[in-house]
Amino acid sequence: MELLNLKKYGIDIKEQVPLSKYTFTKTGGPAQYLAFPKNETELTQLVTAAQQTKLPLTVIGNASNLIIRDGGIAGLVLILTQMKQITVTAEQVTAQAGARIVDTAFTAANAGLSGLEFAAGIPGSVGGAAFMNAGAYGGETCEAVKSVRVLTRAGELRTYNKDEMQFSYRHSLIQETGDIVIAATFELTPAPKAPILANMHYLNALRRYKQPLEYPSCGSVFKRPEGHYVGPMIIQAGLQGRQIGGAQDSTKHAGFIVNKGGATATDYLDLIHLIQKVIKEKFAIDLQTEVRIIGQKAD
Ligand code: FAD
Numbered sequence: 001m002e003l004l005n006l007k008k009y010g011i012d013i014k015e016q017v018p019l020s021k022y023t024f025t026k027t028g029g030p031a032q033y034l035a036f037p038k039n040e041t042e043l044t045q046l047v048t049a050a051q052q053t054k055l056p057l058t059v060i061g062n063a064s065n066l067i068i069r070d071g072g073i074a075g076l077v078l079i080l081t082q083m084k085q086i087t088v089t090a091e092q093v094t095a096q097a098g099a100r101i102v103d104t105a106f107t108a109a110n111a112g113l114s115g116l117e118f119a120a121g122i123p124g125s126v127g128g129a130a131f132m133n134a135g136a137y138g139g140e141t142c143e144a145v146k147s148v149r150v151l152t153r154a155g156e157l158r159t160y161n162k163d164e165m166q167f168s169y170r171h172s173l174i175q176e177t178g179d180i181v182i183a184a185t186f187e188l189t190p191a192p193k194a195p196i197l198a199n200m201h202y203l204n205a206l207r208r209y210k211q212p213l214e215y216p217s218c219g220s221v222f223k224r225p226e227g228h229y230v231g232p233m234i235i236q237a238g239l240q241g242r243q244i245g246g247a248q249d250s251t252k253h254a255g256f257i258v259n260k261g262g263a264t265a266t267d268y269l270d271l272i273h274l275i276q277k278v279i280k281e282k283f284a285i286d287l288q289t290e291v292r293i294i295g296q297k298a299d
Pocket of ligand 1: 061134217
């Protein structure tokens with residue numbers, strides 16, 4: 001099946017679309033082809049078509065943990081944000097991969113289910129949260145997940161249980177397999193709704209106080225090295241506030257890099273490399289990026 005033939009099934013595929021429109025950093029080059037599947041059938045058709053036409057395939061959720069290089073992404077890019085159904089059954093909530101984890105957490109809270117409060121302010125999708133094992137304020141996605149439904153790169157549907165997902169700090173099995181998360185089911189605990197919601201509003205207020213949410217960013221750029229905190233190391237190294245092009249190490253939260261206006265992905269990456277180099281020299285620590293870096297360099 002030719003990729004562009006899918007248009008006749010009503011699947012809209014756009015060409016050469018700047019991805020900076022979608023990324024939280026507001027940077028990144030174009031997608032060669034871009035589609036927003038609306039359901040599992042469209043997703044499967046698009047994945048199959050990409051395989052048959054030998055086009056590389058990239059799956060994106062809410063693009064809140066991504067730096068896409070300025071040369072963009074060759075092949076087909078799928079953004080799953082149209083697959084956003086959330087259903088509650090007894091003590092479980094099942095959300096499609098493109099549903100926002102925030103909306104999933106508030107749906108659970110309003111149904112009197114506790115366990116996703118930590119996610120109240122994480123701006124990613126359910127697929128991205130499962131892929132990253134996103135976490136905050138002492139909670140992690142893996143603690144609430146019961147199972148994750150995926151489409152493998154070979155086109156098979158599979159359901160992984162929590163153990164099979166091999167979750168660890170900002171890691172899951174999906175990072176190795178390249179499977180596409182279609183949906184996740186969370187197993188939660190019944191509890192009074194008001195305190196759950198109060199806790200979520202409190203965590204969001206903390207976030208607004210500590211994080212530079214007034215600027216585009218990708219959240220914490222680096223993973224926390226064992227036994228250390230990234231922000232204080234950056235401050236001690238004299239790098240807080242350092243700016244390259246439009247990318248600045250945040251003066252409010254040194255672990256964030258904000259787009260002060262007109263930043264490119266190259267600005268972000270140059271600043272990341274500078275921070276990694278200086279931290280290595282000063283503390284002998286290799287900072288690993290939490291943010292995922294994909295795509296090609298600009299010519
Ligand atoms: P994307 O950025 O779209 O993608 C990230 C990776 O996941 C990519 O490699 C992509 O290929 C893969 N992926 C996405 N969806 C799928 C899918 N359906 N199937 C297979 N692979 C997929 N993170 C935290 O953990 N805790 C925080 O407190 C936190 N705070 C943040 C605050 C701000 C202001 C910002 C901007 C980001 C923050 N993040 C935080 C980072 C981010 O929100 C999380 O990592 C989130 O889980 C990423 O989800 P996403 O849908 O945006 O993923």
